[in-house]
Amino acid sequence: MTTADVLIIVGPTPSSPRKIDRAAIGFGRKATDCISGELDLLLLGPAAETASSQFAHLGARKIYTIGHADLANYTAEAYTHAVCDFTSERNYRFLGGSASSATRDYFPRVAARLGIPMASEVLEIDQLTADQAQLVRAVFVGNLLATLSISGPQILATCRASAFEVPAEEVATESPVEVVTISHALALAGKQFLSLTEQTSDRPDLTEAEIIVSGGRGTRGAEGFQLLEQLADQLGAAIGCTRAVVDSGWMPNDLQVGQTGKVVAPKLYFAVAISGAIQHMAGMRSSKTVVAINKDPDAPIFEIADLGLVADMLEAVPQLTEALKG
Amino acid sequence: MKILVTIKRTPHRDARMRVAADGKSLETGDIAFEINPFDEIAVEEALRIKEAGKAQEVVAVTVGLEVAREQLLAALAMGADRGILVNSGGAAEKQELDSLQIAKTLSAVIQSEQPGLVIMGKLATDDENWQIAPMVAELLGWPQATFASKLELSEDGKTAQVTREVDAGLEEVELTLPALVTVDLRINEPRYASLPGIMKAKRKPLDVIEIEDLGGLADLGGIGQSCVRTVSYRALPAKEKGILVDSAAALAAALKERKLV
Numbered sequence: 335m336t337t338a339d340v341l342i343i344v345g346p347t348p349s350s351p352r353k354i355d356r357a358a359i360g361f362g363r364k365a366t367d368c369i370s371g372e373l374d375l376l377l378l379g380p381a382a383e384t385a386s387s388q389f390a391h392l393g394a395r396k397i398y399t400i401g402h403a404d405l406a407n408y409t410a411e412a413y414t415h416a417v418c419d420f421t422s423e424r425n426y427r428f429l430g431g432s433a434s435s436a437t438r439d440y441f442p443r444v445a446a447r448l449g450i451p452m453a454s455e456v457l458e459i460d461q462l463t464a465d466q467a468q469l470v471r472a473v474f475v476g477n478l479l480a481t482l483s484i485s486g487p488q489i490l491a492t493c494r495a496s497a498f499e500v501p502a503e504e505v506a507t508e509s510p511v512e513v514v515t516i517s518h519a520l521a522l523a524g525k526q527f528l529s530l531t532e533q534t535s536d537r538p539d540l541t542e543a544e545i546i547v548s549g550g551r552g553t554r555g556a557e558g559f560q561l562l563e564q565l566a567d568q569l570g571a572a573i574g575c576t577r578a579v580v581d582s583g584w585m586p587n588d589l590q591v592g593q594t595g596k597v598v599a600p601k602l603y604f605a606v607a608i609s610g611a612i613q614h615m616a617g618m619r620s621s622k623t624v625v626a627i628n629k630d631p632d633a634p635i636f637e638i639a640d641l642g643l644v645a646d647m648l649e650a651v652p653q654l655t656e657a658l659k660g
Numbered sequence: 661m662k663i664l665v666t667i668k669r670t671p672h673r674d675a676r677m678r679v680a681a682d683g684k685s686l687e688t689g690d691i692a693f694e695i696n697p698f699d700e701i702a703v704e705e706a707l708r709i710k711e712a713g714k715a716q717e718v719v720a721v722t723v724g725l726e727v728a729r730e731q732l733l734a735a736l737a738m739g740a741d742r743g744i745l746v747n748s749g750g751a752a753e754k755q756e757l758d759s760l761q762i763a764k765t766l767s768a769v770i771q772s773e774q775p776g777l778v779i780m781g782k783l784a785t786d787d788e789n790w791q792i793a794p795m796v797a798e799l800l801g802w803p804q805a806t807f808a809s810k811l812e813l814s815e816d817g818k819t820a821q822v823t824r825e826v827d828a829g830l831e832e833v834e835l836t837l838p839a840l841v842t843v844d845l846r847i848n849e850p851r852y853a854s855l856p857g858i859m860k861a862k863r864k865p866l867d868v869i870e871i872e873d874l875g876g877l878a879d880l881g882g883i884g885q886s887c888v889r890t891v892s893y894r895a896l897p898a899k900e901k902g903i904l905v906d907s908a909a910a911l912a913a914a915l916k917e918r919k920l921v
C-alpha cells in the first residue's frame with residue numbers, strides 16, 4: 335500500500351535552490367493538494383547536506399540527504415541506485431522533480447527499475463487519486479497539449495519549471511533534515527565519469543533569467559552577437575540562441591533554446607534574426623512577452639510576437655540599446 | 661561487433677498536427693511520416709562506425725504497425741544491413757503501448773540479438789517522452805550515455821568514449837561495452853539514401869515478429885499492462901495578435917510603457 339505522500343527529488347543538488355528546484359516543489363505541492371498528503375524532499379549529491387538549510391523553508395515535512403561518495407561525480411546509474419534504495423522502503427504515491435538534462439537522463443531508469451509509469455515535462459496536474467492521475471503535457475514540438483491518464487499506485491513525473499511557480503513567501507517552520515547513509519556501492523562498473531566542461535559566464539543563467547536576448551543565424555555570428563551582448567548588458571539579460579547558431583560554432587550548446595535545447599519562459603524574450611522554426615518556438619513560446627526583430631516581415635516568429643520590428647538587426651539593435659539607456 | 665539502432669515512425673519534423681473533431685485523436689490524413697530525426701542520426705552514427713571498420717553489422721529495429729516498414733526500408737536504404745519489425749498490431753488494437761512496454765520489447769530484441777552497442781535517438785519528436793532509452797539501459801543493466809555529440813570507440817573495441825551535451829556544458833564519460841548511447845543533433849549530419857541504396861534495401865532481410873511471439877519478454881516479467889494512455893488532445897490557447905512598431909525608438913518606448921524594462 336502506498337501512502338498519500340509526495341517525494342520531490344533534487345539531484346545533483348546545487349548550493350541553493352534554483353528556479354527549477356522551487357518549481358519542482360510547487361509541482362509537489364500541487365500533487366499533495368490533490369491527495370491530501372505530505373511533501374518530502376530528497377537531496378542527492380556532494381552538496382546535499384550543506385545545501386539542505388537553503389531548502390529548509392520551502393514547506394517540506396522532511397528533508398532527506400544522500401551524499402554518498404559514488405554521487406560525487408554525476409552518473410545516471412549511481413543516482414538511479416540511490417533513489418531506488420531510498421524509495422524502496424518508503425511508499426510514496428508520487429515521485430517528482432524538474433526536467434533537466436540530469437533528470438531526463440536518470441529518472442526513466444528509476445521508473446524502469448521500480449516498474450512504475452512515468453510522465454515527462456508535465457504542465458498541469460488535472461487529477462491525482464490513490465491509483466489514477468491525469469496530467470497534461472506538450473507533444474508534437476509543443477504544438478499540442480495531451481492529457482494523459484496514468485494508472486497504478488505509484489508514478490514518477492517531471493515538470494516543466496515554467497509551468498509551476500512557488501509562492502514567493504517562505505514557510506516559517508524549518509524542515510527537519512535527516513542524513514541517509516547507504517553503505518554499499520552505487521556506481522555501475524561499466525560507467526566512468528571523465529570530465530565536465532562547464533560554460534562560465536557573468537550573465538544570469540538561461541533558466542533563471544527574467545529577460546533573455548536571443549539571436550539567430552541572421553546575426554551572422556560575432557558581429558551580431560556583440561550587439562546583442564551590449565543590449566543584454568543594458569538589461570541584465572541572459573543570452574540565448576538557436577540551433578543554427580550553435581551548429582555554426584558561434585555560441586556554446588548550453589545556450590540553445592528549443593525542443594532539443596532549453597525550455598525557457600522569461601518575462602521578456604527578444605528573438606533577434608530568428609526565423610521562428612517550430613523547434614525553436616517549442617522552447618520559448620511560454621515567455622510572457624516576445625519581441626521579434628527580423629528583416630523579413632513574413633518570418634513566422636511574428637506570429638507569436640507581442641511586439642515586432644521589421645528591420646536589419648545590425649542597425650536596430652544598437653539603436654534600441656541606446657534608446658533604452660535614456 | 662554488431663550495432664543495433666532503434667527506429668520510430670514519426671510525423672514529419674515540420675508537420676503541424678491538428679486535433680480531430682473527437683478531441684481524442686489526430687488528423688493524420690495529409691501528414692507525411694519519416695524516421696524520427698534523432699533515429700536517422702543514430703543510423704548515420706552506426707554506419708560511420710561500421711565504415712571505420714569497428715563494426716560488422718548494423719541492425720535497425722522498430723516496434724509498431726506494418727506501415728513502419730517504410731521507415732525500416734529508409735534505414736536499410738541509408739545502409740543498415742538488416743531490419744526487424746516487431747508488430748504491435750494486436751496489442752495496439754487493444755491498448756496503447758506505453759514507454760515501459762516499448763522499452764521491454766526493445767530489451768527483449770536486444771537480448772536475443774546481443775549487439776555490442778545500441779544507439780538510439782535522444783527523443784522521439786512526436787510524444788517527446790525522453791524515456792525509452794534510459795529505460796532500456798536499466799532493464800538490461802547496461803551503462804548509458806545520453807545526448808551524445810561525440811562517440812568514439814577504443815581501438816580494441818571494448819570501450820566507448822562519449823561527449824554529452826548537458827545543461828551546464830559538455831560532459832565526457834567512458835562506457836564499457838555492451839552499452840547504450842543516445843545521440844543529439846550535433847553528432848553528425850545524416851546522409852541521404854542513394855538510388856542504388858534504395859534499390860538494394862528491397863533485397864535486404866527484414867524480419868517481422870509478432871509482439872506476442874517475442875521470446876525473452878517473459879524474462880523481463882512479461883510486457884505488463886499499459887499504464888499511460890493519452891485520453892485527449894487540445895490545441896494551445898490562441899495568442900493575442902501582437903503589434904508592429906516602425907522603429908527601434910518606438911520599440912524602446914513600447915517596452916518602457918509596458919514596464920517591461
Ligand SMILES: Cc1cc2nc3c(=O)[nH]c(=O)nc-3n(C[C@H](O)[C@H](O)[C@H](O)COP(=O)(O)OP(=O)(O)OC[C@H]3O[C@@H](n4cnc5c(N)ncnc54)[C@H](O)[C@@H]3O)c2cc1C
Nearest residue numbers: 550551552576577592593594595607609611614629630647
Ligand atoms: C529535430 C530537430 C530539432 C531541432 N531543435 C532545435 C532547437 O532546439 N532550437 C532551435 O533553435 N532550432 C532547432 N532546430 C532547428 C530549426 O528547425 C531551425 O532550423 C532553426 O531554429 C533556425 O535557426 P535560425 O532562426 O537562427 O535561422 P534561420 O531559419 O536561417 O533564420 C534566420 C533569420 O534571420 C533573419 N535575418 C537575416 N539577416 C538579418 C538581419 N541582418 N537583421 C534581421 N534579421 C535578419 C532572416 O530573415 C531569418 O528569418 C531543430 C531542428 C530539428 C530537425
Ligand SMILES: Nc1ncnc2c1ncn2[C@@H]1O[C@H](COP(=O)(O)O)[C@@H](O)[C@H]1O
Nearest residue numbers: 666667722723781783784789790791792
Ligand atoms: N516504437 C518504437 N520502436 C522503436 N524505437 C522506439 C519506439 N519508440 C521510441 N523509440 C526509440 O526511443 C527513443 C526515445 O524515444 P522517447 O523516449 O519516446 O522520446 C527514440 O529515438 C527511438 O529510437
